[in-house]
Amino acid sequence: MLNVETQTKPVDEKSSAIETEMKIEENFNIELLEQNLHFYSGDWWEYAELTTKSAEDKTNKFDYIFTSETIYNPQNQQKLLDTFYAKLSTDGVVLVAAKTYYFGVGGGLRQFEELITSDKRFQCKVVWSSVQGVGREILELRFK
Numbered sequence: 087m088l089n090v091e092t093q094t095k096p097v098d099e100k101s102s103a104i105e106t107e108m109k110i111e112e113n114f115n116i117e118l119l120e121q122n123l124h125f126y127s128g129d130w131w132e133y134a135e136l137t138t139k140s141a142e143d144k145t146n147k148f149d150y151i152f153t154s155e156t157i158y159n160p161q162n163q164q165k166l167l168d169t170f171y172a173k174l175s176t177d178g179v180v181l182v183a184a185k186t187y188y189f190g191v192g193g194g195l196r197q198f199e200e201l202i203t204s205d206k207r208f209q210c211k212v213v214w215s216s217v218q219g220v221g222r223e224i225l226e227l228r229f230k
Contacts, residue, residue, distance in 0.1 A: 131169060158193045164201065164205075170227060
């Protein structure tokens, strides 16, 4: 479990799913979160374009962006970064959960980190990793 800006308490990895859910509920106002959560699926840049058409939309930024399994296709990674840039608040945090390498398609976290470095808008660091089975990590992005 991540401890992002001390808003959550670390959860013991050996806890049951029910215990973990109860600990999360103790640390978050779930009802308030449900009112403010937004979900989207589809092409990343299309989302950014749809949500930045008006002046009001352009100022509607997110404090947290969570994404999982979205970097497997290197052709879409720049669109994803551009969406982060368009929709992340100044002090916001992006968490990208992904495999270190996607066999057969060529994408992965190391390749994505190279793109982030060359893009020069974000800083990134690995905040969680697992080497069991297929390597997975969570990458944190923030504006430079």
